[in-house]
Amino acid sequence: MVAVHPSAAEVWSWLRDIADPEIPALSIIDLGIVRDVQAEEDRVTVTITPTYSACPAMDRIADDIRARLKQHGVEDVHIATKLSPAWTTDWLPAAARERLREYGIAPPQQLLRTEEIRPVSQPDAGPVVCPHCGSDTTVLVSRFGSTLCKALYKCLACREPFDAFKHH
Amino acid sequence: MSGQSLFEYVLRLGDSCLILSQRLAGWCGHGPEIEEDIALTNVALDLLGHARLWLSYAGEVEARGRDEDALAYLRDAGEFRNVLLVEQPNGDFAATMARQFYFDTWHYFLLRDLRASQNSRIAEIAEKASTEAAYHVQRSTDWVVRLGDGTWESHERIQSALDDLWMYTGELFEMDAVEREMHECGLGTDLERLRQQWLEHVSKTFGEATLSMPQAAWMQRGGKQGVHTEKLGYILAEMQFLQRVYPGAQW
Numbered sequence: 001m002v003a004v005h006p007s008a009a010e011v012w013s014w015l016r017d018i019a020d021p022e023i024p025a026l027s028i029i030d031l032g033i034v035r036d037v038q039a040e041e042d043r044v045t046v047t048i049t050p051t052y053s054a055c056p057a058m059d060r061i062a063d064d065i066r067a068r069l070k071q072h073g074v075e076d077v078h079i080a081t082k083l084s085p086a087w088t089t090d091w092l093p094a095a096a097r098e099r100l101r102e103y104g105i106a107p108p109q110q111l112l113r114t115e116e117i118r119p120v121s122q123p124d125a126g127p128v129v130c131p132h133c134g135s136d137t138t139v140l141v142s143r144f145g146s147t148l149c150k151a152l153y154k155c156l157a158c159r160e161p162f163d164a165f166k167h168h
Numbered sequence: 169m170s171g172q173s174l175f176e177y178v179l180r181l182g183d184s185c186l187i188l189s190q191r192l193a194g195w196c197g198h199g200p201e202i203e204e205d206i207a208l209t210n211v212a213l214d215l216l217g218h219a220r221l222w223l224s225y226a227g228e229v230e231a232r233g234r235d236e237d238a239l240a241y242l243r244d245a246g247e248f249r250n251v252l253l254v255e256q257p258n259g260d261f262a263a264t265m266a267r268q269f270y271f272d273t274w275h276y277f278l279l280r281d282l283r284a285s286q287n288s289r290i291a292e293i294a295e296k297a298s299t300e301a302a303y304h305v306q307r308s309t310d311w312v313v314r315l316g317d318g319t320w321e322s323h324e325r326i327q328s329a330l331d332d333l334w335m336y337t338g339e340l341f342e343m344d345a346v347e348r349e350m351h352e353c354g355l356g357t358d359l360e361r362l363r364q365q366w367l368e369h370v371s372k373t374f375g376e377a378t379l380s381m382p383q384a385a386w387m388q389r390g391g392k393q394g395v396h397t398e399k400l401g402y403i404l405a406e407m408q409f410l411q412r413v414y415p416g417a418q419w
Contacts (some may be wrong), residue, residue, distance in 0.1 A: 036206050053296055055218025084292035086299055117276065117369055142203030143307050144210040152203060157410070168299055 004073040008037045011044055014072055018064050021057040022147045025103035028061055032091035035082055043076040044069055049087050050166075052144065052148040053129035067097045101131045106138075107163035128164045138162075169353040175229045176249060176346045177356060178290070179239070182222030182393050183250035185238055187400070188271060189215035191258060192405050200261050200296040206265070207307065213419070214300045221293045241411035252391040253336040258330065262322065265311040266329035274340045277365045278357065286354035309373050315365045316377025323378070330374075330380040338387025341366070346392075356371045 006014075015034055020026050028034055028048075036047035044066050050058050062079040069077045089108035092100075097107035106128050127136040135157030143166075145152040150163040199205025223236040232312035253271060258264045276385055281303050282294035308404075315326035342362040343351070350356030390396065410417055 005366045050217075050296075052214065052217060053221060053300060054215075056213075083296045086292075086296045088299070117273075117302070117309060142207055143205070143303065144207040146206075148210055148213060166303070167305075 005042055006039055006044065006072065006074060008039045010072075010124050011037045011039055011046070011069070011074075014064060014068055015046070018061075018068055021060045021064070022149070023100070023103075023105070025105070026092075026096055028064075030088060030092065030096035030099075033061060034065075042074065043078065044074050045078040045080055047080040047082050049082050051087050055148060087168070089165060100165060104131050104162060105150065106131045106162060108165040108167040128153055130158060130160065131162055132160050133158040169349060169357065171229060171231075173346050174287075174355070175226055177350045178222050178229060180249040180251075180346075182219050182226055182239070183248050184254050184271075185215040185222065187210070187221035187248070187250040187403060188254035188267075189219060191254060191291070192264075192268075194258055195264065197281075204261070211268070211307075214304065218293070218297045220299070221297070225289050225293065237378045237411070243316065245396050245404055248391075248395045248396065248400060248404075249394060250391055250396075250400075251336070251339050252388055252397060253333065253340065253404060255337060255391070255397060256333060257399060260265040260323035260325060262315055262333070263306055265315065266326060266333050268304070269308040269312045270329075270337050270340075270370070271332060272308045273366050273369050274362070275364050276301045276305040277369075279290055281357035281362065285356070290355060293334055304309045309369075310326075312373050313377040316374070316379040326377075327379055330379065334382035335388050337347040337384040339389045339391060342389055342392065344392065 012029070012034075014138075015037075016029050016143075019029050020028055020031055020033070023031075031051065033048050033051065034046060035049050036045075038045040038047075047067070048058070048061060056094050058081075065079060067078045085145050092108060100107045128138050130138050130153075133155060135155055137156040138153045139156060141152040141154050141161065143151050147150060149166055149168070151166050152161065153164050154161045155156070169379055185270040185386050189212045192215070195205065195212075196206040197205065199208055219240070220236050223239045227234045227236060227239055255269060256263075276298070279294045279298035282290055283298060285291040285294065312326060312330075313343055317323070341359040343359050347356055348357060371381060373379075
């Protein structure tokens with residue numbers, strides 16, 4: 001096989017449409033999981049960061065990156081993991097937030113950075129808007145949902161339950 | 169600072185997360201309602217993530233070829249350094265949430281301090297884990313208020329669970345030689361100051377929940393030095409069974 005020497009920009013473009021295994025409406029680039037790409041000769045190093053410490057999708061994401069680069073002829077792929085700066089939903093671009101909403105998941109709110117432990121009577125942020133009908137009369141059903149990154153809500157207007165991306 | 173102290177210190181952090189995670193995983197399929205079943209196991213999963221980060225680092229510090237799995241599955245009770253609080257049984261939902269509330273409040277303030285550790289690995293793990301711990305403490309605080317300020321039955325149960333577990337909270341703030349050394353060289357933190365922050369949040373929450381502060385009790389200690397209650401052995405028997413019987417088995 002002919003060795004390929006891709007540029008970092010090419011590698012970024014190849015990774016652009018790798019879907020997140022748990023939320024396929026978003027790519028791993030949208031989510032900010034890919035932090036860095038280094039391409040030297042025929043060796044490519046992709047640095048990723050976990051969304052949550054125990055995100056079970058990290059191994060799958062690493063495998064998907066290796067498989068994608070292999071399709072483009074890159075055999076020597078190194079996946080590095082980086083914890084700091086800690087991943088935050090503040091990194092999600094506006095277009096990705098809109099795609100989440102269309103997919104039926106309320107996008108994360110901008111995080112209010114506070115050092116206080118917020119009591120029940122003071123919610124963490126503004127109201128979570130229903131992704132189905134747009135109403136903001138919604139209630140939290142559970143702080144945890146079907147994956148680590150989502151919470152469960154219910155809309156009081158259209159009565160539909162929905163997932164909301166936890167702001168993190 | 170000695171490598172041995174650093175190893176001990178990181179093991180304490182990892183083991184407390186690991187054992188509490190294992191305890192919480194025992195709720196899987198037994199939660200009082202589906203949402204809480206999911207929440208309990210999600211918290212267990214977060215804590216398992218923290219345990220893996222700490223234990224991997226502990227293995228590197230020790231430099232004797234033990235990885236996270238060797239540390240989790242191939243040590244006996246006397247080598248575990250978790251606090252006694254986390255090995256206490258699940259009991260009913262109130263007992264589990266009382267244990268979680270004491271732990272989460274301590275964990276949250278501890279990780280917040282450790283973000284400024286002079287040791288970059290400790291600082292980055294703490295930075296990552298603290299965002300998750302902040303979410304946990306909100307949830308367990310919510311539950312203490314909801315159960316305390318709920319029905320007569322829920323009030324009685326959470327009060328007695330909080331009273332029963334009180335004697336395991338002293339150890340969270342115990343400054344022994346390892347903790348002092350880590351604090352003095354800027355890697356750890358001042359647990360006496362942390363106790364004040366912890367007490368402030370606990371008493372504020374109890375006020376909101378119409379609960380009383382537990383009576384002063386003899387504080388149990390020993391977990392951080394490897395002296396455990398008999399309960400840890402049973403936890404390990406279940407947790408380590410597969411690796412003991414089928415050494416090296418992979419998922």
